[in-house]
Amino acid sequence: MTSEPSTGGWPFVSVLISTKDRRPDLAKALASLERQDYPRKRFEVIVVEETGEPQAPPGVRYVAIPKEGRGFGYTRAVALRQAQGRLxxxxxxxxxxxxxxxxxxxxxxxxxxxxxxxAGAVRVRNANPIGICENILGFPGGGLAYLSQADGRLVETRHLSTCNCAYRAEALHKVGGFPEVAPWSGEDYLVGRWVSRLGRCVYTPRAVVFHKPRGSVSRVFRWFIRRGRQEVWLLRHYPDVAELRAGDLLGTSLILRAGAAVGLASLAGLPPVGTLGLLLLAYAALQNLRYRFCWRHYQAAWLPVLLPLTKLTMGLGGEVGRWIEAARWARDLAGGRVRPRGTL
Structure with a gap:
């Protein structure tokens, strides 16, 4: 094993932030970077903001781009082109x-x-119960789930979220950087998969950021609709790295499986409402068993109820998103329309 040669032992690092309509949050993020124990002259901060009213924060390299809804894949590609660090x-x-x-x-x-x-650890603080459940369930960036699995160790991973990660610039350039069109924010997923094919990527539980959670069932549901659409978009445009497979649309459907169970119960003379209630209780028990590690971090009476509720919300939102994007794909096929890779 060899070490990174660098001036004074501190490699020069480019820290990249993409932002849109979040200036109060951005100010907090930048303030936390000013409190780093890393020598300030050994890292630069580059902020790329999609805005119609440019306003450069102090102490950063600032790039404003027109508010055209081009997505974070594009803004991260712009930021990467500005970066001067090898890391x-x-x-x-x-x-x-x-x-x-x-x-x-x-x-x-x-x-x-x-x-x-x-990839680094992602936690929440000052969060409400739904926000805490999001983090326990591993969102975003692995959350408490990854942190618990790592148990203080470095572990290999292919999942690197741009809410908390670092790369060698050379590796990013070798894979072509960020796809500039990724409508449902799947660009960091793609880059993580591509770079992990070149070499080793790891998760460290010691590099911690605190992420602002969604904090409500409705916001979690909308977030996972986007994630579900992202999964199908990746399957369509990048099938070599997509985790979702076409058969998963049916095979993993919560709605179809629950409907089939209720239908079979009805044929057997069992009440549909009672069957659905039993299914929900079984689902809640399974999720509480699966995520039992959370009791080491939180002891709250609401956990056994809100944790499976949040998980179910995520699952249903993801399923709705997958079906929406699958229907769009089917319409394109029926109309003879072929969308080239990297198009909306």
Whole structure:
């Protein structure tokens, strides 16, 4: 194992933030970067904002782009082109980093030249019960689920979220950087998969950011509709790296499985409402068993109820999104329309 040579032992790092309509949150994110225990002269902060009213924050390199709805794939590609560091770190505009974040995030890259990417831990604070449940369930960026699985160790991963990750700039350029058209924010998923094919990527539980949660069932539902659409869009345009398979649309459908169970119960003379109630109780018990690690971090009477409710909301939202995007795909096929890779 070889170490990263650098001036004074501190590699120069470019920290990239993409933002849109979140200036109060952005100010908190930037303030947390000013509190880093990494030498300030050894990292730059680049902010790319989609806005019609440019307003550069102090102490950063600022790039304003027109408000055209081109998405974070495009803004991250713009930011990457501005980066001067051999190492490139990403944090979301609604995250706040612990003071040791940058140092811990790039430590695996400094210590081992074969490591190409690093994902960090994502937590929440001052969150309501739904926000806490989001984090327990692993969203975004792995949340408490990844943190618990890592148990203080570096673990290999292919999942690197741009709310908290770092790459070697050379590796990003080798895979072509971020796809500039990724309508449902799947660009970081793609880059993580591509870079992990080139070499080792790891998750470190020591590099921590605090992410602002959605915090309501309705917002979680809408968020997962987007994620579901993203899964089908990736299957359509990048089937070689997509996790979803066409058969999953039917095979993993919560709605279809619940409907089939209720239908069979009705044929057997059992009341549909009672059957559905039993299914929900079984689902809740299964989720509480699966995520039982959360009791080491939270002891709350609402957890056994709200955790499965949040999980169900995520599952149903994702399913709705998958069917919406699958229907769009089917309409295109029926109309003989072929959308080239990287188009909406």
């Amino acid at each position: 490139v770190a990403f944090i979301d505009d609604d995250c706040e980093a612990e003071p040791s974040w940058l140092r811990e995030l790039i430590a695996p890259l400094r210590e081992d030249l074969t490591t190409l990417g690093v």
